[in-house]
Amino acid sequence: MTQSRASLISLVDTPYYHCISRCVRRAFLCGEDNYSGKNYSHRRQWMMNRIRQLSDIFAIDVCAYSIMSNHYHLVLHANEAEISACSDEEVCRRWYQLYSGSEIVSRWRKGELTCAGQIEVALDIISKWRHRLLDISWFMRALNEFIARKANAEDNCKGRFWEGRFKSQALLDEKALLTCMAYVDLNPVRAKMSESVETSEFTSIFERIHSKCSHDEALHHHDNSKPLFGFLAAECHTPQEGIPYALLDYLELVDWTGRAIREDKRGVISSQLPSLLSTLGLESDTWLSLAVSFGKDYHGAVGSLEELTLFAEHTGRCWVSGQNKLSCMLH
Incomplete structure (x- = not known):
């Protein structure tokens, strides 16, 4: 049975979510389709540009991404602090970049409303927009609908481009977040x-390593775009939001993992284990298993039993199952 999005997303429990969309039937997102002989690599740039545009507009940060041939992964962070800091005027400015507005809100912005009742209606509409700019479902909708229309126009066809709604997975703790990010980046x-993470274009790990967008075109068009959600060293005590680990430790861990999961690369694997594994309290074999199978073994939510129990209560779910190497999963 299809589950409502309210049963999959609860910002009370976590702002981090792993989202996946896959093309329907033989539709190709990007890359080369061996069946038709057509190459759709240019569509990866569509995805990059749209993701960056939406991240600038929505109060949603991108922690990790990977754009594959017929599907893509995003790890998103809903930034409540960012949207709370936005004035009503800023909310309107953001919303109008994507959608047509409201006549009564336009009049409010011009200072033309004098009736208290009309002003209240306008502010109620702006409040709804504020909520939607923090909503992962609205973010994904704005991404998928745009790409579907653009791809269908290029293919001169109509109909469904994506396999139904996007799938989402709540990441309830730091272990789940970092494991999922590594799974996506790899x-x-x-x-x-x-061959390696250094050459894995159209992934967040490539962007972090090279400190630039995957293509110069994206950099040219998005000079002032919001950067990827940042890493903060564990000892950092500033109020700045971010992932509470050092970026270099994460890069070391993902690079080591990438070499280890490639059987043809075992000769160049460092014998020294990444320091972040000890910080996370994970054995190397456990980590490697998760890096390969994370997306297959977990559904709905990932976290400790206590965290999953609370998540289930807040989302109207009633069972937790699947004790596993990392923690538990919620179906």
Whole structure:
């Protein structure tokens, strides 16, 4: 049975979510379709540009991404502090970049409303927009609908482009977050599309390593775009939001993992284990198993039993199952 999005997303429990969308039937998102002989690699740039545009507009940060041939992964962070800091005027400015507005809100912005009742109606509409700009479902909708229309226009066809709604997975603690991010960043390496993370274009790990967008075109068009959600060293005590680990430790861990999961690369694996494994309290074999199978073994939510129990209560779910190497999962 299809579950409501309210049963999958609860910002009370976590702002972090792993989202996946896959193309329907033989539709290709990007890359080369061996069946038709057509190459759709340019669509990856569509995805990059749209994701960056939406991240600038929505109060949603991108922690990790991977754009594959017929599907993509995003790890998103809903930033309540960012949207709370936005004035009503800023909310309107953001909303109008994507959608047509409201006549009564336009009049409010011009200072033309004098009736208290009309002003209240306008502010209620703006409040709804504020909520939607923090909503992962609205973010994904704005991404998928845009890409579907653009791809269908290029293919001169109509109909469904994506396999139904996007799938989402709540990441309830730091172990789940970092494991999922690594799983996403290693997609091209696991699929043997890239030799290493350094050459895995259209992934967040490539962008973090090279400190630039995957293509110069994206950089040219998005000079002032919001950067990827940042890493903060564990000892950092500033109020700045971010992932509470050092970026270099994460890069070391993902690079080591990428070499280890490629059987043809075992000769160049460092014998020294990444320090972040000890910080997370994970054995190397456990970590490698999770880096390969995270997306297959977990559904709905990932976290400790206590965290999952609370998540189930807040989302109207009634069972927790699947004790596993990392923690538990919620179906």
